[in-house]
Amino acid sequence: ARQIIIDTDPGQDDAVAILFALACPEAFDVLGLTCVAGNVPLDLTTRNARKICELAGRPDLAVFAGCDRPLGRALVTAEHVHGRSGLDGPDLPEPTMPLQDQHAVDFLIDTLRARPAGTVTLVPIGPLTNIATAFQRAPDIVARVQEIVLMGGAHAAHGNVTPAAEFNIHVDPEAAACVLASGVLLTLLPLDVTHQALVTPARNAAFRAIGTPVGEAVGALTGFYERYRPERHGADGAPLHDPCTIGWLLRPDLFTARHVNVEIETHSELTMGMTVVDWWAVTGRPANATFVHDINAQAFFDLLTERLARL
Ligand code: BDR
């Protein structure tokens, strides 16, 4: 199984991504969850991550608290999407499993140094603050990362938090720029993909029909999320962003991607955090990322539902 660390700011869709990974032990050995401030402040993302571990029957999993704010900016949160708790929807008990004492950044550094080079994959599904901090503090670990598969960015899909930028990149553009420039093998699951991965009423019903506490919780998580569905998008469901990373790792054949140069805007007030994608290779800048742009959404939801039923 591939060894992964999920770097996360749960978040309903983060929660589903974590459950998805935990439901596939043959494919993933989850070494730990490193939490970051994003959708809600850090004290809530660490609490939500532990709630999800307990829901999955995995109180043994190591959950770490990381950076509580972006590298050089004030934190922007998204309670308007995720609710006050960050995990509004299901009625999950207060977690009793511990939060690790070690800082998430130290865990990332120690793990990458301790394991053989090229054997640990990072799956960031929130702002990239923890990853960038680890890279800046311990540059020797960069070459030891197997690959990074992250949810973030937008090209043809436009932004979601501003007209130009996607939330995870916008919250900490300097961190994103650091990761994009790192030279690590990189795959981006941007809004171009996730705005095709819509939780329609039928797909929500399929989660609930699993008939387990996990199925019920995922129904409630994605049902709450649905409330924010911006009608202006004219879509028939809310996008399920973060689980697309796990879907890509499991079944890349369900997606279409392009190897391109992606740079992050870190200066303009108007387009802060925009992913500038050199789609037609007009700049001569070397490709630094695999930019995924299409998904077989129904096959993805079938796979997700089937796997969640195992928990
Ligand atoms: C991303 O932002 C967050 O609100 C979601 O959890 C996802 O990671 C989508 O833009």
Ligand code: CA
């Ligand atoms: Ca997230």
